[in-house]
Amino acid sequence: MAPQHKRAGIRRLALGAAAVAASAALASGTVAGAGVAQAAEPRAPAPTPAPIPAAPVATPPALTPPALTPPALTPPAVAQPPTPAPAATEAAGEEIPAFGVFLKSDARGVARMPLFSHWLGGTELRVGHTYLPGHRWRDIEGAPDFLDVWAHWRNKKADRMLVLNVPMQERNEEGVPDSEVRQLLRQGAAGEFDHHFRVLAERLVKLKVPDTIIVLGWEMNGTTYTHRCGPDPEAWKKYWNRIVTTMRSVPGQKFQFDFTPSRGQDAIPWTKCYPGDDTVDIIGMDSYDQPAGMSFEQQVKEPYGLQHHVDFAKAHGKPISYPEWGLFRNGDNAEYMRSMLAWMEEYKPLYNTLTDYCPHGVWQCGSNPKSSHLYRSALFGRGDQATPPLTPTPTPTPTPTPPGTTLPPADCTPLDLGSWVEEWLGGKLCLRFDWW
Numbered sequence: 122m123a124p125q126h127k128r129a130g131i132r133r134l135a136l137g138a139a140a141v142a143a144s145a146a147l148a149s150g151t152v153a154g155a156g157v158a159q160a161a162e163p164r165a166p167a168p169t170p171a172p173i174p175a176a177p178v179a180t181p182p183a184l185t186p187p188a189l190t191p192p193a194l195t196p197p198a199v200a201q202p203p204t205p206a207p208a209a210t211e212a213a214g215e216e217i218p219a220f221g222v223f224l225k226s227d228a229r230g231v232a233r234m235p236l237f238s239h240w241l242g243g244t245e246l247r248v249g250h251t252y253l254p255g256h257r258w259r260d261i262e263g264a265p266d267f268l269d270v271w272a273h274w275r276n277k278k279a280d281r282m283l284v285l286n287v288p289m290q291e292r293n294e295e296g297v298p299d300s301e302v303r304q305l306l307r308q309g310a311a312g313e314f315d316h317h318f319r320v321l322a323e324r325l326v327k328l329k330v331p332d333t334i335i336v337l338g339w340e341m342n343g344t345t346y347t348h349r350c351g352p353d354p355e356a357w358k359k360y361w362n363r364i365v366t367t368m369r370s371v372p373g374q375k376f377q378f379d380f381t382p383s384r385g386q387d388a389i390p391w392t393k394c395y396p397g398d399d400t401v402d403i404i405g406m407d408s409y410d411q412p413a414g415m416s417f418e419q420q421v422k423e424p425y426g427l428q429h430h431v432d433f434a435k436a437h438g439k440p441i442s443y444p445e446w447g448l449f450r451n452g453d454n455a456e457y458m459r460s461m462l463a464w465m466e467e468y469k470p471l472y473n474t475l476t477d478y479c480p481h482g483v484w485q486c487g488s489n490p491k492s493s494h495l496y497r498s499a500l501f502g503r504g505d506q507a508t509p510p511l512t513p514t515p516t517p518t519p520t521p522t523p524p525g526t527t528l529p530p531a532d533c534t535p536l537d538l539g540s541w542v543e544e545w546l547g548g549k550l551c552l553r554f555d556w557w
Contacts, residue, residue, distance in 0.1 A: 217503055218465070219282055219472040221248030223445070224485065228270045237477075237484055242502035249274050250444065250474040252286040253321075255293025255347070262320040265328070272328035282472055283330050284379075284444060287321065289338040289348035289360065290314075303352040309360035315367045322368040322376070332375040334472070336444050337364060340407055342382040342391040342425075350394035358396040365400040381405030381444050386425050392433065403471055404434040405442035409481060410457040411450035417460040431468055443473040447481030448489055455491040458483075462499050 224233040234246050251271055254260040275283040290297075290305055297305075308314065325333050338361060341350040350357040365378050380401045382391030395401070408420065408427060421427045434441045446461060448454055465473055475496075479486035483493040 217247075218469060219247040219280075220500075221246045221250050221282075221284070221472070221474040222477040222482075222484070223250045223252075223474055224477055226251050226254070227267065231270050231274050233485075234274070240484055241497060241500050244500050244503045247278075247280060248282045248284055248472045248474055250284040250286075253288060255288030255291060258291050258314075258317050261288055261291060262317050263324045265324060268324060268328055268330075272325075272330045275330050275333075282334060283332075284334045284336060284472065284474060285325075286336040286339055286444070287318075288346070289364065291347070293347045294345065295347065297347045299352040302347055302349060303356070305347065306353045306356035306360055310356045310363065312363055314360075315363060318364045318367045319371060322371040322374055325376075326371055326373045331373050332377070334377045334379055334403065334442075335368070336379045336381050336405065337361065339381045339405075339444065340383040340387075341394050342387040342389050344388045349388070350391075351389040354389065354393050357394055361396040362400045365396075377402040379403040379405045379442055379444065381407055381442070382425075384408040384420065384426055384430070385423055390425055392425070398437050398439070401437075401439060403442050404430065404437065404439045405444050406430045407445035408443060408461070409445070409447055409449040409476075410454050410461075413450040415451075417457050417464075421464075427464065440471040441468065442470045445476050446473060447476040447483075448492055449481055452480075453489040453491050455495045458492040458495050459499075462496070 221234075222237055224230040224237065230251055231249065234249065238244060238246055249271055253263055253267070271283055271285075275281050289309065290302075325331060338346075338348040338350075338357075340346060341348060341357065343349060344351070361380075368374060368376055378401055380395065380403070382394065382405075384406055406427070410417075410420075415423075419426075431441060443465065448457065451457065476482060477485050479488055483489055483496045486493075
């Protein structure tokens with residue numbers, strides 16, 4: 122369904138309402154009920170068809186971080202916040218790696234980011250990640266009332282990143298057959314769709330986000346999207362190069378283009394789709410915990426897997442990224458979560474963004490409590506200028522309550538929404554942790 126957009130003249134009010142609505146929904150134990158317009162979600166990835174090795178591969182030392190002890194499931198009603206993990210001495214002075222989570226495509230995604238940071242003990246999300254809908258070309262051109270709330274978030278702090286997934290074709294998830302995809306790719310390679318991407322580039326520059334990271338034609342090695350590469354790899358590469366050249370021609374742009382296949386061979390080896398170093402700035406990978414029964418070590422060593430990705434990027438002199446990652450076919454797999462965090466700690470991607478909805482996520486999905494607590498323990502309270510090791514977070518100690526004080530419910534953490542909001546609501550809202 123195409124997203125329904127608010128008029129630009131009321132976007133600030135809509136954002137404020139989204140934040141309050143999201144908070145209220147969380148206080149009642151749900152997240153999906155925030156009262157802002159519906160938006161299309163990216164489709165969950167299909168299982169990787171690559172064969173599973175007969176025996177697991179031994180885990181390299183770099184993939185094994187220190188053991189973590191998850192914090193208590195329910196924080197005390199009134200307590201001092203957990204103590205942040207101490208910064209690693211050797212990392213002192215280094216900037217914390219940029220990370221974020223995908224929470225929703227529209228304004229609700231922005232509204233939920235402070236709540237996710239609160240859950241992480243104040244650790245800031247430096248990456249905002251969203252997707253342009255791929256229904257029609259007008260969506261891919263980036264309607265201002267869709268992009269402006271993300272641009273506003275990006276521009277509030279200089280060190281933030283906006284990551285925008287951009288489809289290369291309309292009807293992008295409508296099951297278009299290979300024969301038609303092939304024809305569309307050849308039309309794109311001939312320049313028939315250039316003007317749509319010029320409009321998008323001009324809008325991003327006008328919104329003062331000319332340094333947006335563009336994840337163009339993601340998961341092109343699969344079968345899900347109309348912008349897939351398999352039906353005609355040569356036409357696909359020419360089309361990619363035309364889009365990048367067109368968007369870079371817009372005055373004031375500073376875009377970075379992220380070439381992001383899904384992990385493994387999928388329908389075609391993703392290296393056959395690589396369009397060249399001149400038009401690629403970042404080499405990403407979408408990597409979920411799949412297929413069923415595949416260990417993390419096998420995900421590293423499989424053909425076109427995590428190790429191939431790192432080695433390929435190094436050979437081409439490009440940074441890596443993980444625009445999408447998370448749980449999937451193997452359920453609540455804390456070992457995958459531990460290993461993926463350690464992998465990124467070792468190889469330092471330019472950014473990573475966890476997909477945070479079921480079945481992949483850790484905050485909006487109640488199906489993964491073990492992985493959720495491991496993720497939270499690893500990232501809780503991380504500072505701005507250091508990269509601490511993956512160490513457990515101590516369980517907080519309750520603070521004595523003065524006589525006559527009214528306590529919030531035991532399964533809530535109070536949120537500071539400002540005096541005028543609290544007066545309007547008739548009291549404080551609290552964030553519930555009992556949905557997992």
